[in-house]
Ligand SMILES: Nc1ncnc2c1ncn2[C@@H]1O[C@H](COP(=O)(O)OP(=O)(O)OP(=O)(O)O)[C@@H](O)[C@H]1O
């Protein structure tokens with residue numbers, strides 16, 4: 424699109440691991456954002472800024488993030504673009520605290536805690552807190568024991584996918600096992616009940632093992648993405664269930680389950696309802712209170728109410 428072109432880096436210095444400081448990267452990301460807001464960003468040749476670009480530009484997505492190798496014992500952190508300098512480093516994505524009115528990283532962490540309790544498969548994740556900032560760290564599923572794992576998003580496999588039915592169709596076409604279809608169904612239910620309306624086709628992935636068998640990737644970017652200050656049409660799900668992108672009810676979810684032969688759908692919905700209705704506990708663990716706790720409780724309570732209906736006209 425447009426006049427800008429992407430040239431993959433070819434410089435030799437990209438091949439060597441280099442050390443980075445999370446706080447420093449965060450400070451630079453913040454000042455870049457502040458400058459962008461004032462429309463007067465001027466990027467000077469600067470080693471640290473260069474290192475921010477190197478770690479920060481390959482994960483994609485909307486939020487500021489970086490790819491790192493972290494030693495959980497020492498807290499030491501290296502660029503994640505190349506292999507870690509020594510054993511003991513874990514490949515991770517760090518999503519930076521955006522210091523906006525929305526505590527996005529804390530909310531994402533509270534949703535991670537809920538997902539785990541609901542039985543949804545996600546990579547181990549945590550918050551790193553430094554002063555008032557809280558960054559969200561998650562382990563990468565596309566790296567395992569120093570090796571790369573082949574991953575494709577739903578968008579790459581089926582660019583037109585704009586419904587959960589097309590997600591399941593794609594999954595069935597590549598031979599995903601019933602137990603993993605069940606995971607996808609649980610993710611669908613959690614997105615609907617939890618208010619993750621940013622459920623576009625880049626937020627689902629499949630990964631292939633060495634033996635050539637496809638699997639569903641662990642869930643990621645699972646968070647509250649309703650904007651309470653926006654009109655209703657802004658807060659519709661990106662992907663539909665039974666042609667609905669809002670007010671999705673239990674009947675719609677059960678119909679989806681029936682179509683793809685998901686066993687025990689009712690029990691999965693019940694489990695999800697039970698977990699999401701205890702949101703306050705998860706919010707407290709993640710350090711969320713006040714306005715956002717209230718808004719998430721209100722929105723999810725409304726969504727849980729939709730789960731009481733079994734039929735629709
Ligand atoms: N744990 C992970 N392991 C490997 N790849 C991941 C992981 N989490 C996310 N990704 C990849 O990185 C991309 C960006 O991550 P994520 O979706 O969390 O960011 P985001 O900025 O919140 O995205 P969005 O633009 O959807 O709001 C994802 O589309 C996915 O391809």
Ligand SMILES: [Mg+2]
Nearest residue numbers: 484625626644
């Ligand atoms: Mg995303």
